[in-house]
Amino acid sequence: MAYVKQNRYAIAEARNKLSDLVAEVEGTNERITITKHGKDAVVMISRTDLEEMEATIDLLGADDERSVVLRALRQAEADLASGKIGTLDDLAESLKRRGITTNPE
Structure with missing residues (x-):
């Protein structure tokens, strides 16, 4: 599995920087983890990464x-x-x- 850089942001900080975070994920295919109460809650990934993962899942079944x-x-x-x-x-x-x-x- 290839290493993917993953930055973490608290939900409040992510809310304030949402446009920047979207641009970062879109432009670099990096993943952004958003935490809630100090725990990982969600991960932002690029649409391209999502489509590639879905294609792999479909292929493997x-x-x-x-x-x-x-x-x-x-x-x-x-x-x-x-x-x-x-x-x-x-x-x-x-x-x-x-x-x-x-x-x-």
Whole structure:
């Protein structure tokens, strides 16, 4: 997970600086944590970050069985284990046996 700078502001201070905080989040993709009674209450993130997170969640899916990506990975692992597909080294060796050069030097 990439490190994201996160500044903290008390709710009263955030209220007074809201326009500046929005500009900061929008312009830098940093996150702003707003505290209430000394405890983290909410986090402001850019719309771009939110959309990227939602796209990732949609792609992975809530249920692993519905995940297109995870299903494809599982299928590839099964195909590799069963010998349906091989590694790049296997492919290079097969091509070499047939007289096909993989390095055109």
